[in-house]
Amino acid sequence: MNRINKKLQGDKKLLSIYFTAGYPSLTDTVTIIQNLEKSGVDMIEIGLPFSDPLADGPTIQASSTQALKNGMTTEILFKQLKDIRKTVSIPLIIMGYFNPILQYGVEAFCKKCQEIGIDGLIIPDLPVGVYNDEYKATFETYGLINIFLITPQTSEARIHFIDSISNGFIYMVSSASVTGSQSGFGDPQTAYFERIAAMDLKNPQIIGFGISDNKTFTQATKYAKGAIIGSAFIKHITNNGIEDIPTFARQFNN
Amino acid sequence: MNYNVNEKGYYGEFGGAYIPEMLYPNVEELHQNYLKIMAEPDFKKEFDQLLKDYVGRPSPLYFAKRLSEKYSTKIYLKREDLNHTGAHKINNTIGQILMAKRLGKTRIIAETGAGQHGVATATVCALMGLECIVYMGEIDIARQAPNVARMKMLGTTVVPALSGSRTLKDATNEAIRDWINNPVNTHYIIGSAIGPHPYPDMVTRFQSVISEEIKWQLKEQEGREKPHYVVACIGGGSNAAGTYYHFLHENDVNIIAVEAAGLGVDSGESAATSVLGKEGIIHGCKTLLMQTPDGQITEPYSISAGLDYPGVGPMHAHLAKTGRAEFMSITDADAMKAGLALCKLEGIIPAIESSHALAIFEHKTFKPEDIVVVSLSGRGDKDLETYINYFKL
Numbered sequence: 001m002n003r004i005n006k007k008l009q010g011d012k013k014l015l016s017i018y019f020t021a022g023y024p025s026l027t028d029t030v031t032i033i034q035n036l037e038k039s040g041v042d043m044i045e046i047g048l049p050f051s052d053p054l055a056d057g058p059t060i061q062a063s064s065t066q067a068l069k070n071g072m073t074t075e076i077l078f079k080q081l082k083d084i085r086k087t088v089s090i091p092l093i094i095m096g097y098f099n100p101i102l103q104y105g106v107e108a109f110c111k112k113c114q115e116i117g118i119d120g121l122i123i124p125d126l127p128v129g130v131y132n133d134e135y136k137a138t139f140e141t142y143g144l145i146n147i148f149l150i151t152p153q154t155s156e157a158r159i160h161f162i163d164s165i166s167n168g169f170i171y172m173v174s175s176a177s178v179t180g181s182q183s184g185f186g187d188p189q190t191a192y193f194e195r196i197a198a199m200d201l202k203n204p205q206i207i208g209f210g211i212s213d214n215k216t217f218t219q220a221t222k223y224a225k226g227a228i229i230g231s232a233f234i235k236h237i238t239n240n241g242i243e244d245i246p247t248f249a250r251q252f253n254n
Numbered sequence: 255m256n257y258n259v260n261e262k263g264y265y266g267e268f269g270g271a272y273i274p275e276m277l278y279p280n281v282e283e284l285h286q287n288y289l290k291i292m293a294e295p296d297f298k299k300e301f302d303q304l305l306k307d308y309v310g311r312p313s314p315l316y317f318a319k320r321l322s323e324k325y326s327t328k329i330y331l332k333r334e335d336l337n338h339t340g341a342h343k344i345n346n347t348i349g350q351i352l353m354a355k356r357l358g359k360t361r362i363i364a365e366t367g368a369g370q371h372g373v374a375t376a377t378v379c380a381l382m383g384l385e386c387i388v389y390m391g392e393i394d395i396a397r398q399a400p401n402v403a404r405m406k407m408l409g410t411t412v413v414p415a416l417s418g419s420r421t422l423k424d425a426t427n428e429a430i431r432d433w434i435n436n437p438v439n440t441h442y443i444i445g446s447a448i449g450p451h452p453y454p455d456m457v458t459r460f461q462s463v464i465s466e467e468i469k470w471q472l473k474e475q476e477g478r479e480k481p482h483y484v485v486a487c488i489g490g491g492s493n494a495a496g497t498y499y500h501f502l503h504e505n506d507v508n509i510i511a512v513e514a515a516g517l518g519v520d521s522g523e524s525a526a527t528s529v530l531g532k533e534g535i536i537h538g539c540k541t542l543l544m545q546t547p548d549g550q551i552t553e554p555y556s557i558s559a560g561l562d563y564p565g566v567g568p569m570h571a572h573l574a575k576t577g578r579a580e581f582m583s584i585t586d587a588d589a590m591k592a593g594l595a596l597c598k599l600e601g602i603i604p605a606i607e608s609s610h611a612l613a614i615f616e617h618k619t620f621k622p623e624d625i626v627v628v629s630l631s632g633r634g635d636k637d638l639e640t641y642i643n644y645f646k647l
Contacts, residue, residue: 051418051550052536054430055274061417073548098272099535103549124274125535149275153437158278173276176437 003091003119004145004168007042008204014226015217015252016206017233018045018095020063021080022072028242029080030087035242037090039249045122045228048077048096055124057180059231063238074104078112085117093147095122106135110142120145120168128158132165147171152192156199163201170203172196172224174210180231181210185219193223217252255576257502257569263451264540266575268568271450273538276434280442281538283357285452291356292349292459304348305463308381309338311345313464315471315627320599321612327620330481331630332468334493335604341632342461342493343374347443349460351378354441361385361440365429367394367422367489368559369401370605370632371445376410386410389428391421394559401636419553422563426537446490447567450538454495454567461496468627469500476625483620485510486629487610489525489560491567493631498579508580510618511570512611514556515583525554526583527566528574536565542574557586557640558606560632588613590644593634605632606640 007014017036021029029046036044049064049072056064084092094113101109101123113121121144126135128148139146145168150159152175162170175189185193196205207220208228220227229252236248263269263285271281291297305311314333322329334342347364354362362379364386366372372388379386388405392414395402405412418424433442447454447461469479484501486494488511501507516524524530531542536551544552544564556562566574573579584592593609596602604612608631620626634641641647 051552052423052427054427054537055276055434057431058417065418068550075548097535099543099545099551100549102534103532103545103547125272125538127271127273127278128275130270130272151276151279151437153279154275155279176276177435178431181435 002143002145002168004043004093007091008169008225012042013221014042014206015040015249016043016045016226016228017041018047018228018230019233019237020047020049020060020067021077022049022067022070023063023234024066024237024242026070026072027080029077030084032237032242032245033084033088033092035245036249037088039246041090041249042226043091043093045093045095048074048094048100050097050100053097055178057178057231059180059234063234074100078116081116091119092117093120093122094118098123098126107138110138110144113144114142118144120147122147122171124149128162128165136165149173152176152188159196159199159201163203166203168203169225170201170205171228172205172207174207174220177209179209185210185216193220197223214251214253255578257573257578259451259455259569265569265572267533268539268541268571269451269454270540271538272535272540273450274434276437277430280433280437281450287357288353288452288456291353297352297356300352301349305345309344309348310336311463312467312471313337315468315475317475318600321596324599325615325620326622328623328625330472330625330627332464332497332627334464334629334631335602335608335633339374339377340635341370341374341605342464342496343371343445344377345463345496346445346457346460346492347371347374347378350441350443351382351384354384354443355382357441359439359441361436362443363387363389363429363432363440364443364445365389365422365425366445367391367425367562368636369394369398369405370560370636372410372412373401373404373408375443375445376405376408379410380408387413387432389413389415389425389432391415391419391425393420394422394425398559398636422559423551430537446492447495447569448490448537448539448565454539454569457492458495458499458569461492462499464493464496464629465498465500468497472625472627480504480507481625481627483508483510483624483626485512485611485614485626487512487561487607487631488566488570489563489607490565491570493629495567495569497629509573509578510614511573511579511581512614513581513583514558514561514589514610515585516555516557518585519583523555525556525561525563527564528581529583531566539568541565541568542571558589558610560605560607561610582614582617584610584613588616590641592616593641594645602630603634604630605634606637608632
């Protein structure tokens, strides 16, 4: 069974952390992953940096720009992750925009992910329809779970379609926004969380975008299986370095 | 061979809508409605009326006698430079603002490089009384001060794009992010034949008035609808798309697309996407794109801000790949020389973008009886400082 599916079983609310590979320094990738696991984090999204991250706010944009300046490439990331499964056992997901994956070759990329022990991919600008028609078979061949996003504007019919072709969890974008732009959840978000929870979908949901502290984490996980934190974590390592990760992770009651 | 968009939003292998799920409802709403709205009689009536009375169409098709003598062929200039706001950009913004109103949108966003599309968008927003926000790279704001002032006078808020290289590509990213943040009330007026489907097709259709007019104007002057050649410069490619549109399937009309070579195609400072680009994804569509082997989008260079874009519209990528269009690249130096030559020969100061199209006559020989229609996409007022500094006038 895929590590993601295994992790989704049981009652525990999941704390998932996103970070940009190659930031703050090129060679921090493995240390960050190891420190996150040691700190009790349940799942990790490893960000493959891109020059033009359309769905990201200023924090992740800046970390991506810096990571690329540091020299991060797809090839280097794969080299860094080569032996990651010798020390890390929690689910690992690569999150990146489609163009670098397309240039690497979708099949070659998937094959490499399988060799390393990557469990899933999140590709925000790979549309559901294109994935379903052109790439689904390849992802499945290499045992990769593709994670789709839904937003408050996603229609009910489309959510059911996305649920039907998903095989892991659904990434619920908390509100109409790019990453890192919320400072708390109000009534519209709560209503949206309730609405989705009541749909009784096949796949559990994990909420991301705008989760920055224990308050928002608790609000989100009241309705969903877990929550993903990105920008707030990147701000933390920007200010405190990569050794002090347990302090950050401990604030969440997962 | 079909050169129009297919039902899935592709031109051959190029196009599509590679957008984050956050944008899906907006783009889908447009996709479901744009053809229907454009076909409505009252939409067509209002669009045509505004193009006539407000933009000043039809724009003249001018036989450039002295230029023709110089190159021993028959050169016609399609005078988009005489449109209100000084370029072809307004054809598209008029169409899109009417579209936005029918979709019930109350807030308009746009990206701009040199500021021409920003001014054209600010203009139609003032005309319709809609809120307008234009994203512009911080660097472009500094070097295009007159257009920034125009937008402000027209009541538009100009927001500097501070990310990445702080030019057109980043302004486009910021506009897309704004749309993600404001999905319900906002329409994004993309300025070129780029972006996710249906944008390239919609922009092309609004600009197709250029080739529609060329046909009957040429019939009046030459007794034939079809020229031997149509020529246009290409950044994203909206004036080119409009100039080619009604000739795409007329195989005896040769299509020439002129890209900016910058300091030279192999200099590392260029925007010749058809030569330097590889298939990839930028701003929501699959097209030819300048990028690193690792798939990071690279910075183009051209003296002309309007051609300084690392991609090209998907329709043009298809025209390049199939060989339907002949792609030429023109350096800064050749474009500037051709621009100055037009001033002296015809009394017309062209935009530096358009000067690239004019420069092909130094590189390609036409027959005396050939009819060559060149899209003079914009006027050179915005470029006076660049011309003056370049030639030390």
